[in-house]
Amino acid sequence: MSDQLTLAAETRDRVGKGASRALRRDGRVPAVIYGQNQEPTSIHLEAKALTKALATGHFMNSVIMIEGAGSGAIRTLPKDVAFHPVSDRPIHVDFLRIGEHTAVTVSVPVVFTDEEECPGIKAGGVLNVTRYEVELVVDASEIPTEISISLAGRQVGDSIHISDVTLPGGAMPAIADRDFAIATIVPPTVPTAADDAADIEAGVPTLDESLDAAANSDEPEADKG
Structure with a gap:
């Protein structure tokens, strides 16, 4: 299960480009919390703390507890992070308010295992991944860090579809109208x-x-x- 992260925040009295630029000069990142039929809350976060959270590699599918922006901690899910086009620093974040057991849609990374037990790869086949992440609908308290897919026994020409994957309990694919492919073991390229x-x-x-x-x-x- 994905970790729960905590970020300290302060509310913003002023919004707009000028105010946002001033915050960034002070080492802060403007952000907004929306959802649950409540008015959006404008906040700002410490840039260093946000960068550290982003470096975990699973920021976008982790529950983020925002402290200091209300009477208590606000449970959120990151929905979008904007980055500076040159420096690649985070410059704005959107958070969605959620309940402890809200059904949320998250993109979960796919990890392949047991390559040494894959006859297709041993024969020279190549794993062609078409989806490095899969969107799942899950309980907010049970967000998986990754989806593990075993390649044991797979032959050249085999395709791995979402129906072949054992998902965590209670999780469902966000795409429910087709059995989409995640990867295929293709023959080696011959000149x-x-x-x-x-x-x-x-x-x-x-x-x-x-x-x-x-x-x-x-x-x-x-x-x-």
Whole structure:
């Protein structure tokens, strides 16, 4: 299950571009909390604390408790983080208010295991991943950190669909109208005559030419005496 994180915040009296720029100069990041049929709450967070939380790698699918923006801690789920296009620093965050057992939609990373027990990969096949994350509808108190998919017994040509995956208890795919693929074990790429012709046109040496060049480079230089 994903960890619960806590961030300290202060409410914002002023909003707008000028006020936001002033906050960022002071090492703060403007943010807003919305949802549950309540008025949005404008807040700001310490940039260093937010950056540390982002570095966990599972910030977007963790429950974030916001403290200091009301009479008690506010349970939220991050919905969007905006980053500076040059420095890549966080410049704004949107949080969604949630209850302890609210059903939420989150993107959960996919992790593949047991490659050493996969006949398809041992035979030279390549794992072609089409979805590195899967959107799930889960209880806010039971958000998984990752979805683990075993490759044991998979052959070249096998596709792994969401129906093949054992999801955590109570979790359901957000896409419910089709059995979508997550990954396929594809055959190894074999160079074709067209590939060889394209390499020759581009001046890429063939295998035989490369071997000849390597052999010649190993020959001793002629006696100059």
